[in-house]
């Protein structure tokens with residue numbers, strides 16, 4: 231009895247799954263579709279397709295400026311976060327017992343704070359230290375945000391590095407710093423690549439911090455937000471589609487790189 | 496002969512636990528010295544103090560006459576072959592071996608020549624461009640050796656380097672290590688918990704127990720003249736008969752044991768009449784008879800026979816619950832399984848009286 235109706239259950243499950251996937255990707259799909267529509271009005275029906283919106287977006291100096299700002303902020307904040315985060319992880323790994331647990335919890339607290347709270351507190355902090363709102367302030371905020379992620383990713387791998395590896399390097403005449411550069415860093419390479427990608431995406435995608443700490447040079451998410459308040463146009467869809475493409479290819483390249491490193495080991 | 500390395504009253508602690516307790520040890524130049532002892536007795540800690548990876552809580556480490564107690568490993572003229580080999584996974588075999596030479600700032604062609612030479616020495620030609628992950632256990636072991644020898648250290652330290660190999664390869668590597676040591680003329684300090692390995696390879700065996708040195712000497716000395724019950728049971732096998740020393744004269748002690756008296760050589764530790772002692776007898780010294788023999792004699796019954804080729808073992812038990820092992824060659828004599836009691840005996844000189 232139960233057996234003969236089993237197909238109903240499995241069919242329902244499949245249908246549910248399809249629906250779920252559609253729910254996830256449909257909005258993105260519609261957004262991309264609208265970026266090709268040859269009319270100002272967003273919505274169906276679509277009468278004809280065009281690449282004009284892409285042309286317009288890529289010719290708009292405000293958009294190009296925002297792209298440059300976003301890329302600069304992402305690159306610089308990720309780079310600083312990489313250095314600081316790795317250093318923090320190495321320092322933490324050396325601690326023992328209670329001190330290690332406490333340091334770990336402190337490192338994780340920022341991850342639990344809601345984005346808006348973090349953004350407001352960083353704005354207050356910037357004000358306190360006399361840092362003017364603008365690109366440097368955004369970089370500071372993005373760096374602070376990314377450091378715990380970098381540290382956690384580095385720590386996860388660092389705990390798998392046998393102590394004998396750096397000891398062997400020192401035994402063979404390497405100073406502690408040389409041992410770190412020649413043995414520890416190469417070992418950490420996969421997690422450093424992962425952390426860089428994650429830091430870049432985190433920064434490029436950030437709204438809260440860029441908004442609260444921004445000055446007169448908006449990042450792309452802020453610019454899009456400002457444009458939308460004056461009325462939505464397919465040009466924004468075109469920007470969003472390009473961002474999506476860049477993000478996806480970064481993820482893809484990262485995945486391939488990590489896999490290549492993994493295969494070599 | 497001078498000593499290349501001397502440990503003077505070394506004490507090591509982890510937290511409150513004393514792991515090495517006022518240890519004194521001298522490593523003669525050009526000698527193969529083995530630290531032997533059960534797991535956890537402090538062999539690795541001792542080796543790591545020589546290499547500079549642990550700093551003793553008290554005492555001194557002297558290397559070629561100089562006090563190096565507080566000198567970092569990268570400034571010590573010793574090299575260590577790690578238990579897990581610790582090869583650098585992202586470097587080729589050649590790069591691994593060259594690592595220590597590059598740190599010295601040796602010119603490139605000198606490095607290349609030395610790497611070639613070492614790869615010949617450890618018999619690893621044609622492997623220069625491989626990564627460690629592509630090597631077998633035995634090959635990795637050789638790379639680790641070549642890498643540690645590259646800087647031509649005054650002293651080579653080896654922490655159970657053969658532990659991860661299978662039995663056959665292990666035996667092969669024992670011989671290779673020994674001939675490598677002879678060829679280089681360097682002092683080796685080798686750590687193992689395997690007594691057979693220690694006896695096969697060493698000029699000097701240092702038996703350790705609970706952070707102290709029990710006894711040290713040539714393998715033959717340790718086997719013939721163990722000076723404690725621990726050494727007698729750890730190096731080879733021994734039958735033990737517990738009792739009380741009745742009298743000691745002319746190097747022979749008479750010991751009262753359950754069911755009679757036994758005579759045996761006196762160990763070097765001072766003992767006096769009335770002391771609790773054990774008589775230790777090697778299984779290959781025990782002889783079997785149907786009649787009560789002259790001198791030392793124990794009446795026992797056969798418990799089991801285990802066939803191990805030329806050196807098979809018979810296990811006996813006597814009326815006092817003692818188990819006595821005897822080695823014999825089944826090609827030379829037969830031992831019949833049976834219920835009747837037999838006599839076991841040995842020469843006075845084949846037993847040794849030790850403090851209980």
Ligand SMILES: Nc1ncnc2c1ncn2[C@@H]1O[C@H](COP(=O)(O)OP(=O)(O)O)[C@@H](O)[C@H]1O
Nearest residue numbers: 509510514532533534535536537538539540541
């Ligand atoms: N890093 C450490 N922290 C605390 N205790 C340790 C540490 N390393 C070794 N020990 C302890 O010291 C003792 C001696 O260890 P070790 O020298 O490694 O012995 P062996 O090499 O003879 O097996 C052991 O009881 C071990 O548990």
Ligand SMILES: [Mg+2]
Nearest residue numbers: 538539540655
């Ligand atoms: Mg050990």
